[in-house]
Amino acid sequence: MKKALTIILGAMLMLVVSACNQTAEPVEKDGKTETTKKEQDLTLEExxxxxxxxxxxxxxxxxxxxxxxxxxxxxxxQEIKSDMAMEFIMEPMTLHQKMTMSIGEEKQELDAYLTKDGFYVYEPNQKTWLKLPSELSSQILQMSEGQTNPSEQLNQLKQFVDDFEFKQDEKSYILTLKASGEKFDQFLKDNVKATMPPDMQDEAAMSDVTFNQVDYELFIDKETFYLTALNMVTDMDTDVNGQKMNMNLDMKSTYSNYNKVESIEVPKEALENAQEVNLNEMGGQ
Structure with missing residues (x-):
């Protein structure tokens, strides 16, 4: 499992050189600055x-x-829209996810639990609980954590800490990064590979990928110093079997209720009635 929130910025602090004495520029609203002098004096390192x-x-x-x-x-x-609501426990890694995904006029809803009891998914169209093979659990954990865990995103970006723009508004410190260009190319390819299952992490598969735009925006609450939001925009070109493809992703994430999720339990109905999915019958998908 990847690093937990407890070590979000340990390594980042060692990389703050010129940025360590940089104070956050106030964000103006209607021509007025919403921050106090004390807040403005906090440096990025602090x-x-x-x-x-x-x-x-x-x-x-x-x-x-x-x-x-x-x-x-x-x-x-084709346009794909997804909305996800998640509860997340760090140790041991446990999650509950409800997702609605729309592809054109088609809509699909899923309700999923990943606990010590296994990975269970409810498919409402069929009104059926499914239990996924145990060998897929680690792959699902890897992809889920990389997409939802704010510490993982910060940890991945630590090598570019001096490239962040550091600002603030009344409630938050705001870090923004434009990560497109040759300097970030390998980092971005490695980042995409890390969210894929191991059998898909082929270096050759990323050779035809070009990142046109990758923007990050992170918000840190001034009172609690927790991450409250992470926004990302990605535009990339690739070649699939000789066909050119462009993919644009606009993702907005919010984080809340820290330490208030005490337990996540698979519903009794799922434990008793779930149909076990055979990996061979899935055709390896």
Missing amino acids: VYKKVEEANKDIKSFESNITMNQKVDAGGEK
């Missing part, structure tokens, strides 16, 4: 230290994610 201290005892949180993905493959366009 903010990181406060975040590190605040996150030492985090054990759980909730996350809401909205994703809008547009795909253009050889002139054939």
Whole structure:
């Protein structure tokens, strides 16, 4: 399992060189600055230290994610919209996820639990609980945590800490990063690979990928120093079997209720009635 929230910024602090004395520029609203002089004097290093201290005892949180993905493959366009609500416990890694996904006029809803009892998914169209094979659990954990865990995103970006723009408004410190270009190319490819199952992490598969735009925006609460939001926009081109494809993803995430998720339990109905899915019958999908 990847690093937990308790070590979000430990390594990042060692990389703060020129940025460590940088104070956050206030964000103006209607021509007025909403921050006090004391808040403006906090440097990026000081903010990181406060975040590190605040996150030492985090054990759980909730996350809401909205994703809008547009795909253009050889002139054939498709739009996929997803809304996810998650409860997340760090140790042991446990989650409950409710998702609604729309592809064109088609809509699908899923309700999923991943606990010590296994991975269970409710498919409302068929009104059926499914239990996924245990060999898929680690892959699902890897992909889920990479997409939902705010510490993982920060940890991945630590090497570019000096490239962040550091600002603030009345409630939050705001870190933004434009990560497109040659400097970030390998990092972005590695980041995409890390969210894939191991058997799909082929270096050759990423050779035809070009990132046109990758923007990050992170919000840190001034009172608690918890991460409260993470927004990301990605635009990339690739080649699939000789066909050019463009993919644009706009993802907005919020994080809340830190340490308030005490337990996540699979419903009794799922434990008693779930149909076990055979990996061979799935055709390896």
